[in-house]
Amino acid sequence: MSCIFCRIVAGEIPATVVAQGDRWLAFRDIDAKAPTHVLIVPREHLASLHALTGAHAMLMGEIVVAAARIAEAERLTGGFRIVANAGPDAGQSVDHIHFHVLGGRPLGWPPG
Ligand code: 5GP
Ligand code: ZN
Numbered sequence: 001m002s003c004i005f006c007r008i009v010a011g012e013i014p015a016t017v018v019a020q021g022d023r024w025l026a027f028r029d030i031d032a033k034a035p036t037h038v039l040i041v042p043r044e045h046l047a048s049l050h051a052l053t054g055a056h057a058m059l060m061g062e063i064v065v066a067a068a069r070i071a072e073a074e075r076l077t078g079g080f081r082i083v084a085n086a087g088p089d090a091g092q093s094v095d096h097i098h099f100h101v102l103g104g105r106p107l108g109w110p111p112g
Helices: 004-009 054-073
Strands: 017-020 024-028 036-042 080-083 099-103
Touching: 004 024, 004 036, 017 054, 024 054, 036 054, 054 080, 054 099
Parallel strands: none
Antiparallel strands: 017 024, 024 036, 036 099, 080 099
């Protein structure tokens, strides 16, 4: 198994897990870009948002709700951002869907 996030889901590579559900796992980004930087990934390998179908709608909803709960747990009272990079123009660097949950400082807009 070469996918790094599949290996984290399988427990083969350590990660700091902050929350999990039957179909997703949330863990801290190894190279945090904000005081809180959590990644939420589906347990199922899906290479990017391009791979989604209607069958994944409930899972995607669960992940967004999980992001809101994680923001609460991290006390991101000033707000937070969810980012999902898809494809090279967006700078996706790991080919397994992941949602960044960022907060803890003013994040600025638009992204570069
Ligand atoms: P992308 O650039 O694809 O939107 O985001 C990939 C993210 O995965 C990056 O923020 C990067 O720091 C994070 N990342 C890459 N490898 C690992 C790893 O082995 N463990 C963890 N926890 N995060 C990783
Ligand atoms: Zn994977």
